[in-house]
Amino acid sequence: MNKFFLDLGVQPLANNFLKKYSAKQPKYNLKLYFNTKSKMVSISKRIPSSVMFNSKYPYRSSMSSTMRTSFKELSSEIKKKFNPKLLLEIGSNDGALLNNFDKDKAIGVEPCKNLAKITKAKRYYTYDDYWDFKLSSEIKKKFKEVDLIYSANTLTHISNLNEVFKSLKLILSDEGCLIIEDPSLLECIKKNSYDQFYNEHIYVFSAIALTNLLKKFNLEIFDIKNLPTHGGSLRYFIKKRSNKKYNVKFSVKKQIDKEIKNGLDKFITYKDFATKSTKSKKLFLEILKKIKKDNKKIIGYGATAKAVTVLNYCNIDHDLIKNFTDTTPEKINTFLPGKNIKILGYKKDILKKYDYAFLGAWNFKKEIFAKEKNFLKKGGRFITHLPLPKII
Ligand code: DWN
Ligand code: SAH
Numbered sequence: 001m002n003k004f005f006l007d008l009g010v011q012p013l014a015n016n017f018l019k020k021y022s023a024k025q026p027k028y029n030l031k032l033y034f035n036t037k038s039k040m041v042s043i044s045k046r047i048p049s050s051v052m053f054n055s056k057y058p059y060r061s062s063m064s065s066t067m068r069t070s071f072k073e074l075s076s077e078i079k080k081k082f083n084p085k086l087l088l089e090i091g092s093n094d095g096a097l098l099n100n101f102d103k104d105k106a107i108g109v110e111p112c113k114n115l116a117k118i119t120k121a122k123r124y125y126t127y128d129d130y131w132d133f134k135l136s137s138e139i140k141k142k143f144k145e146v147d148l149i150y151s152a153n154t155l156t157h158i159s160n161l162n163e164v165f166k167s168l169k170l171i172l173s174d175e176g177c178l179i180i181e182d183p184s185l186l187e188c189i190k191k192n193s194y195d196q197f198y199n200e201h202i203y204v205f206s207a208i209a210l211t212n213l214l215k216k217f218n219l220e221i222f223d224i225k226n227l228p229t230h231g232g233s234l235r236y237f238i239k240k241r242s243n244k245k246y247n248v249k250f251s252v253k254k255q256i257d258k259e260i261k262n263g264l265d266k267f268i269t270y271k272d273f274a275t276k277s278t279k280s281k282k283l284f285l286e287i288l289k290k291i292k293k294d295n296k297k298i299i300g301y302g303a304t305a306k307a308v309t310v311l312n313y314c315n316i317d318h319d320l321i322k323n324f325t326d327t328t329p330e331k332i333n334t335f336l337p338g339k340n341i342k343i344l345g346y347k348k349d350i351l352k353k354y355d356y357a358f359l360g361a362w363n364f365k366k367e368i369f370a371k372e373k374n375f376l377k378k379g380g381r382f383i384t385h386l387p388l389p390k391i392i
Helices: 065-081 113-121 133-143 161-171 185-191 207-215 250-261 267-293 305-313 362-371 373-377
Strands: 002-012 027-035 041-043 087-090 106-109 125-127 146-152 172-183 219-227 233-240 298-301 323-326 342-345 356-359 381-384
Touching: 002 267, 002 305, 027 267, 065 146, 065 362, 106 133, 113 125, 125 133, 133 161, 146 161, 161 172, 161 207, 161 219, 172 185, 185 250, 185 267, 207 219, 207 233, 207 250, 219 250, 356 362, 362 373, 362 381
Parallel strands: 087 106, 087 146, 106 125, 146 172, 298 323, 298 356, 323 342, 356 381
Antiparallel strands: 002 027, 027 041, 172 233, 219 233
16 A cells, blocks of 8 residues: 655656746646555656656766766676676666677667767667667567666656566576666665655665565565665666576675664654655755845755755745756756756856855765865855755
8 A cells, every 4th residue: 555655845847957947837746655565665646758758858877977987887897797798778878887888788778869869879779769568579679688787777767667677577588687776765764865756766766675576577686785876876686586697695685674674664764754854844944044144145066856856845946046056068057947046057166156055966975075175165165955954
């Protein structure tokens, strides 16, 4: 049974960066639910993939050195440990991972045509389509089986998980490995990052919920790695149950035990999370209003999907946060979804004109702090909303 635990208000599409602000842009309810049987956490309103992921999708994986490095390191690990004849990436975006593989050894699936174009131009065989059974059958016809499938921050974006895994099973070889990587629900609960929920993030996986789901397909997790990326992610190594090539490692039990210890299998945990999120909203508004009263100026740093959730949930507009800055060409000179806040292109010393910078891209704090030493030296301060709002 799905039990409701948090209402994040009405939210625009998290990546609908408009050239002209419009108060009339489509908005949808964002409500969070916990399934008491499968233990899956999800949002209720499902927006068709074609509406969210189109030929103007602005998010580019390669925009941070942190992620470029993470994908590079993973690529070396994959080559060393698995040495795949063929790697298939689902949600290959602008090729941040594919770029590390030979062109005849890696193929991509990326439905956003503007992004698929980038890897196609580099001669990586790229399907600009949505992952489903039809596409999987098509790939199987051309490439037969695949011995390594990788997908980061993508499967949680697809509503029909039954079709997702049925399609994966169809094409994964008997001795093959499926690696998926997504924000960790445990880290999200611990950090109180309610902003991991937006219309694209239909699910936030826990190892518990994913194990339950995989059972239906005779698939199992055989290793789990905790990663610092995106505020704390889990990388799951998955195989067919019949595949005896890999042993199930202790890391799997360790993660599940940790999740149980932190109550991820119990509804009360999510009720507590909701209470903390409401408190977080109140505190954040108090901090921003105090800064405004003192006639100081705030800029948002990193126009992330997460920041869209925060600003729309907390009803923050340009009277409290003047502008945002972002390095993504497609986001520059547009407005933060749902808000009349203009996004300025990043240039060195842009922060000079502001007293505070709200860390929209809090998951890249280390990278950003290293880059903005001058701002900090000259007395500028960052504001974060996690785990509870504060000036740092
Ligand atoms: O799951 C998803 C993740 C992987 O990416 C998607 N559904 C949507 C998107 O979520 P996000 O927008 O919250 O992702 P990021 O990776 O936290 O976005 C970082 C943003 O900050 C980018 O727009 C680039 C920008 N940035 C910047 O302007 N200066 C980032 C860094 C590190 C910087 O120094
Ligand atoms: N894998 C990248 C990109 C994550 S952003 C990374 O980790 O940085 C989410 C990606 O999922 C987008 O590139 C989007 O186009 C892709 N996506 C969304 N729905 C999809 C679907 N049904 N099939 C395949 N890819 C999808």
